[in-house]
Amino acid sequence: MSDQVLQLRKVCMTYGNGANSVGALRDINLDVSAGEFVAVMGPSGSGKSSLLTLAGGLEKATSGDIYVENTPLGALNINELARLRRRAIGYVFQDFNLVPSLTAVENVALPRELDGVPSRKARRQAMDALRSVGIDKLADRFMDQISGGQRQRVAIARAIVGQRRLILADEPTGALDTASGDGIMEVLRHRADAGCAVVLVTHEARHAGWADRVLFLKDGRIVDQAAQSYDPTDLLELPAN
Amino acid sequence: MSIRHSLLALLHDQPMYGYQLRSEFEERTGSTWPLNIGQVYTTLDRLERDGLAVKDGDDGEGHVVYRITASGKTEVSQWFAAPVVATNPPRNELAIKLSLAMTLDNVDVEMLLQAQRTASMRNLQTYTRQRREAAKSDSNDSQDVAWILVLDSLVFGAEAEIRWLDHCEGWLRKHRFRTSKSPASHAAEPTNATKEPTR
Numbered sequence: 504m505s506d507q508v509l510q511l512r513k514v515c516m517t518y519g520n521g522a523n524s525v526g527a528l529r530d531i532n533l534d535v536s537a538g539e540f541v542a543v544m545g546p547s548g549s550g551k552s553s554l555l556t557l558a559g560g561l562e563k564a565t566s567g568d569i570y571v572e573n574t575p576l577g578a579l580n581i582n583e584l585a586r587l588r589r590r591a592i593g594y595v596f597q598d599f600n601l602v603p604s605l606t607a608v609e610n611v612a613l614p615r616e617l618d619g620v621p622s623r624k625a626r627r628q629a630m631d632a633l634r635s636v637g638i639d640k641l642a643d644r645f646m647d648q649i650s651g652g653q654r655q656r657v658a659i660a661r662a663i664v665g666q667r668r669l670i671l672a673d674e675p676t677g678a679l680d681t682a683s684g685d686g687i688m689e690v691l692r693h694r695a696d697a698g699c700a701v702v703l704v705t706h707e708a709r710h711a712g713w714a715d716r717v718l719f720l721k722d723g724r725i726v727d728q729a730a731q732s733y734d735p736t737d738l739l740e741l742p743a744n
Numbered sequence: 745m746s747i748r749h750s751l752l753a754l755l756h757d758q759p760m761y762g763y764q765l766r767s768e769f770e771e772r773t774g775s776t777w778p779l780n781i782g783q784v785y786t787t788l789d790r791l792e793r794d795g796l797a798v799k800d801g802d803d804g805e806g807h808v809v810y811r812i813t814a815s816g817k818t819e820v821s822q823w824f825a826a827p828v829v830a831t832n833p834p835r836n837e838l839a840i841k842l843s844l845a846m847t848l849d850n851v852d853v854e855m856l857l858q859a860q861r862t863a864s865m866r867n868l869q870t871y872t873r874q875r876r877e878a879a880k881s882d883s884n885d886s887q888d889v890a891w892i893l894v895l896d897s898l899v900f901g902a903e904a905e906i907r908w909l910d911h912c913e914g915w916l917r918k919h920r921f922r923t924s925k926s927p928a929s930h931a932a933e934p935t936n937a938t939k940e941p942t943r
Binding site: 546689692706708709711712713714715717719721726727728729730731 | 876903
């Protein structure tokens with residue numbers, strides 16, 4: 504069994520019909536393994552967000568196959584797909600998508616409770632997730648009582664709760680200042696180092712720099728990629744001490 | 745980069761000999777801008793000629809030690825007090841390459857931009873990783889902090905270059921310039937694809 508958490512095979516996505524149809528993605532092949540952090544960059548309309556919504560099972564591809572933890576999304580009915588999403592896939596959005604009337608821990612526990620986990624256990628798992636993103640002390644705060652950077656950390660905790668192994672983040676730093684944005688990248692990097700597969704869509708080169716691999720999308724195609732070099736003769740030598 | 749002022753600043757700290765100056769300079773700047781020893785000794789000769797440093801005996805092992813003079817101290821103070829101002833735009837090989845590519849028929853500008861973006865992104869990934877590792881120690885040692893700031897400068901530089909490449913591509917597309925040429929066009933070769941820092 505491969506340790507690929509996400510696989511896309513010849514995936515195409517077309518919106519509209521006939522002469523009005525627009526090809527958002529064309530023949531995309533992609534493997535993201537456990538522990539890998541992949542960033543996707545490209546100009547507006549290049550297909551970045553479409554790629555993420557297909558990978559997350561939020562939309563169906565026009566053609567091609569998508570596998571999450573070796574399960575083909577195309578073979579699942581609506582209920583099975585929803586169950587897989589709750590179990591395996593965490594989504595992080597630019598505008599957080601948190602419930603303002605719930606506390607941080609309640610927001611994070613919500614998907615577990617929807618999945619039938621008893622509330623006490625769901626809360627325990629939510630606390631673990633909040634701890635792993637460094638904000639367990641804010642567990643009982645409501646969303647209007649914490650900063651934008653902290654809200655995004657809650658959203659990431661919700662994305663990873665219950666040991667989900669695929670994190671899909673769509674411009675998660677868009678509304679944050681530079682320091683908070685770097686903090687979010689640190690959390691995503693840490694999750695990848697802990698064994699999650701992370702796919703980040705961003706237009707910020709600075710944030711893509713945190714990834715192991717950066718895909719460049721143009722007109723719905725992957726036109727190039729930059730993989731991190733672990734060559735011991737790195738660009739710079741470390742100081743002697 | 746002013747090697748003259750950098751070496752003088754190190755001599756302000758304490759008297760040193762040539763190899764010692766080179767190793768102190770590289771250690772304090774994270775080996776980002778390597779110096780050859782010939783440059784160091786040529787610069788020391790000039791500092792002595794200009795009355796900014798003097799020979800101060802040897803260290804007992806045959807190394808000639810240099811000491812800063814009062815004039816040298818004034819020169820260092822003035823250097824730190826004055827902003828670094830580029831009187832002319834620094835020569836930027838990438839900008840020159842792109843300008844020339846735009847005026848020639850057989851260069852694939854789109855491919856040039858993408859090849860450069862990929863190379864710059866690799867550098868940015870490496871700098872970001874090194875920055876992250878350097879910050880892990882949470883050290884207050886001035887040399888560790890200096891190293892982090894050098895890495896920050898490289899991160900911001902690489903980021904700016906990629907943003908500029910994105911801007912160029914967007915601008916060319918918006919103005920419908922024909923940027924993609926025939927397959928027989930020149931292969932795009934990134935400007936900083938080497939292992940050496942370019943700035």
